Amino acid sequence: MKRLAQLRSWSRWVTNRSRLESEIDRELQFHIDSYASDLMQRGLPEGEAMRRARIELGSLESQKSAIRSSVGLRLWDELHTDVRCSFRMMRRNPGFTFVAVATLALGIGADTAIFSVVNAVLLRPLPYPHAERLVWLSERAPGLPRLFVSLANFDDWRVANSVFEGMEAFRTIDVTLASNGEPQRLAVRQVTAGLFPMLGVKPILGRPLTAQDDRPDAKPVVLLSDSMWTREFSRDPHVLYRNLLLDGESYMIIGVVPTSRCHLSWRQVDVFTSLGRMQKRIGGPEHRDGHSRVWAYARMKPEVTLEDARSDMSSVARRLEKQYPTTNAGAGVNVDRLLEQSVQGVRQPLLLLMGAVVLVLLIACTNVANLLMSLAVARRRDIAVRSALGAGAIRLARQHMCESVSLALLGGGVGLIAACCATAAISHLASASVPRIEDVSIDQPVLFFTFGVSLLTGVVFGVFPALIAYRTDPNQVLKDTGNSYGTGLMRGKVRSFLAAGELALSLVLLVATGLTFKSLIHLLDADLGFQTKGVLTASLSLTSSKYNNDLPNRRKFAQDFVAQLFRPLSKDLPITFATVEKLGTIFTMSISATAIRLVEYGSYPAMLICNSATGVNGMLQARR
Amino acid sequence: MTKQIDLLQGTLDMLILKAVSLGPLHGYGVLLRIEQISGGKLEIQQGSLYPALYRLEHQGWISSEWGESDNKRKARFYRLTTVGRRQLQVETKKWNSMASMIAGILRTTPEEI
Numbered sequence A: 001m002k003r004l005a006q007l008r009s010w011s012r013w014v015t016n017r018s019r020l021e022s023e024i025d026r027e028l029q030f031h032i033d034s035y036a037s038d039l040m041q042r043g044l045p046e047g048e049a050m051r052r053a054r055i056e057l058g059s060l061e062s063q064k065s066a067i068r069s070s071v072g073l074r075l076w077d078e079l080h081t082d083v084r085c086s087f088r089m090m091r092r093n094p095g096f097t098f099v100a101v102a103t104l105a106l107g108i109g110a111d112t113a114i115f116s117v118v119n120a121v122l123l124r125p126l127p128y129p130h131a132e133r134l135v136w137l138s139e140r141a142p143g144l145p146r147l148f149v150s151l152a153n154f155d156d157w158r159v160a161n162s163v164f165e166g167m168e169a170f171r172t173i174d175v176t177l178a179s180n181g182e183p184q185r186l187a188v189r190q191v192t193a194g195l196f197p198m199l200g201v202k203p204i205l206g207r208p209l210t211a212q213d214d215r216p217d218a219k220p221v222v223l224l225s226d227s228m229w230t231r232e233f234s235r236d237p238h239v240l241y242r243n244l245l246l247d248g249e250s251y252m253i254i255g256v257v258p259t260s261r262c263h264l265s266w267r268q269v270d271v272f273t274s275l276g277r278m279q280k281r282i283g284g285p286e287h288r289d290g291h292s293r294v295w296a297y298a299r300m301k302p303e304v305t306l307e308d309a310r311s312d313m314s315s316v317a318r319r320l321e322k323q324y325p326t327t328n329a330g331a332g333v334n335v336d337r338l339l340e341q342s343v344q345g346v347r348q349p350l351l352l353l354m355g356a357v358v359l360v361l362l363i364a365c366t367n368v369a370n371l372l373m374s375l376a377v378a379r380r381r382d383i384a385v386r387s388a389l390g391a392g393a394i395r396l397a398r399q400h401m402c403e404s405v406s407l408a409l410l411g412g413g414v415g416l417i418a419a420c421c422a423t424a425a426i427s428h429l430a431s432a433s434v435p436r437i438e439d440v441s442i443d444q445p446v447l448f449f450t451f452g453v454s455l456l457t458g459v460v461f462g463v464f465p466a467l468i469a470y471r472t473d474p475n476q477v478l479k480d481t482g483n484s485y486g487t488g489l490m491r492g493k494v495r496s497f498l499a500a501g502e503l504a505l506s507l508v509l510l511v512a513t514g515l516t517f518k519s520l521i522h523l524l525d526a527d528l529g530f531q532t533k534g535v536l537t538a539s540l541s542l543t544s545s546k547y548n549n550d551l552p553n554r555r556k557f558a559q560d561f562v563a564q565l566f567r568p569l570s571k572d573l574p575i576t577f578a579t580v581e582k583l584g585t586i587f588t589m590s591i592s593a594t595a596i597r598l599v600e601y602g603s604y605p606a607m608l609i610c611n612s613a614t615g616v617n618g619m620l621q622a623r624r
Numbered sequence B: 001m002t003k004q005i006d007l008l009q010g011t012l013d014m015l016i017l018k019a020v021s022l023g024p025l026h027g028y029g030v031l032l033r034i035e036q037i038s039g040g041k042l043e044i045q046q047g048s049l050y051p052a053l054y055r056l057e058h059q060g061w062i063s064s065e066w067g068e069s070d071n072k073r074k075a076r077f078y079r080l081t082t083v084g085r086r087q088l089q090v091e092t093k094k095w096n097s098m099a100s101m102i103a104g105i106l107r108t109t110p111e112e113i
Helices: A001-014 A017-041 A045-057 A060-070 A074-094 A092-125 A151-162 A193-201 A227-234 A264-268 A274-280 A306-323 A339-380 A378-387 A393-429 A446-469 A472-479 A489-527 A551-566 B011-021 B027-037 B046-059 B083-106
Strands: A134-139 A144-147 A164-178 A184-191 A221-225 A245-247 A247-256 A271-274 A294-299 A331-336 A536-542 A597-599 A606-611 A613-623 B061-068 B074-080
Touching: A001 A017, A001 B046, A017 A045, A017 A060, A017 A227, A017 B027, A017 B046, A045 B046, A060 A074, A060 B046, A074 A092, A074 A393, A092 A339, A092 A446, A134 A306, A134 A339, A151 A164, A151 A247, A151 A294, A151 A306, A164 A193, A164 B046, A184 A274, A184 A489, A184 A606, A193 A294, A193 A551, A221 A227, A245 A271, A245 A274, A247 A271, A247 A274, A294 A306, A306 A331, A339 A446, A339 A489, A378 A393, A378 A472, A472 A606, B011 B027, B011 B046, B011 B061, B011 B074, B027 B046, B027 B074, B046 B061, B074 B083
Parallel strands: A184 A271, A221 A247
Antiparallel strands: A134 A144, A134 A294, A134 A331, A164 A184, A164 A245, A164 A294, A221 A271, A245 A247, A536 A613, A606 A613, B061 B074
């Protein structure tokens, strides 16, 4: 209550300063006049009365300054003066100001840009209610740390666990949409009915999937993603109950889901159908060894920790292992936070980058500190005169601090502008390799970060000159008539400290950059086992309902297709096929590149990668 | 003229609150009122009056507004706020208990120890 009143009064003083000051004048004048007239009534002559009245009140200036400090304006006034002095100093040394602000802008700008990426990619929660409780479930087996989930195991997990509120699964495949125009390939995500409710995503048109739609004997229904709805149907609300021919099967459109608000891969999906309906084809107790591209999400109960969830799921996995020793030997369950799993590949590189730009900022700090030190040498007399006139050491140090913080904030402002441009470029450049990068923006946390970093920067590089000012002995400086260079043991020490620090920082940065660069070179040089120069790849998926269990026919189709496709390209180039049979392990489906075989044919090596699970990947080395 | 009594720290604020609680006053009026109710025994140092008034207003205990004085001049009048009234009660209570405690100490005779 009292604080509030003080704040209100203080802000009134700050905003209506000149009016309130003139009111003080009038009030004091009234006081003097009243007192003088009282004195005159007691018999004093007018001149003497006025004189006495003035003396008793004291000087008007000291009255006013006492009033100012009693409403808490003193610190404000001093700060105001400090800032004014700082800007005067900057105006008087334009070269110094330009170099310092530019250096700081580079440092702070780089930090801001990278932090905006870190914030958007690593820190910002996923766009779902209680996203911190969402986890990603996958299986593991000896030698295979991450494995798709077997649908039969998933069903058992769902029943046996005690840590999750809900557990849902999905699987993404490519299908062919037969429409009036050209056939299209669509990304289909088959989801269990509870998945969208778990993510808090509601249809913007039509109805959601229900448990009925999830039954094996249900009628085929499909939900459109909003991007598909816009692209193919121009957001026509009459799209409901029309049919889509997907891989030769007719699906009825029952709704539209706003997946453009979801994270990552969910945005790239065109349509959603039910996973439960496919259970016979991909899951079921008799297919416990089939790990057909299914992932699972789960939401932990509110009081459950990640460790609880992990230990509960591992005991569930151990029970299943005992129950089904042939299929589940050595199988375990990975429980990872959904956010961490989505960004795990970029976490370390981003943190490394953040570390690098922090070092760059520190180097910028030492540079500017050095510049300020040279300026301090030139200003020693100025400081000495002021301190001889009665400015306290703390007050002088504070003014130096204020100068450096003003510089840093100016640098931060310019850096922020640079960062805005940089983030646009970064999100454009890295859109293919960094998840969530399209969400990078200069938002509130980033602004706070920039402000905080600028303030801290100002304090860090301002502390040395402030220390010098604090220690300046006016007596010595003013007596010193010759050149003022090279005096002061303290300054020498500080400067060597700064130089050594800068060298050390640069060295760390240089070594880190060198190491990173070396790994990159290694990566580019890695031997893939075949020539990549001039190699083209193409992939083709075959309608599963038609070709799924017809391997010879499937292979023949693929061969004909590839031969036809490449014939015009290679009149004299004979094409050879090498197909690879389905691998005989239980984990076939988890291996994405099934096999690579190189076929030498004369001087033109031709190569084909055939993936029996998903279709055919053709690869051909073009003529040199 | 009576001799000036040195006031304890914080006492001036309390006296101003009391003076203003009897009715709105301008700064010079506060001075006169305190002298008047003390029977002319207490004379406030004029230099410390205005900083104290502004401090009390800053705390929200008194509020001010421009009005007309007895001699038809514009003057700034102070009045007690509700918060100020509560503050005055608190200070009065504190003062009284302190005064009686000190008086008790001063009355002590050797036999009582």
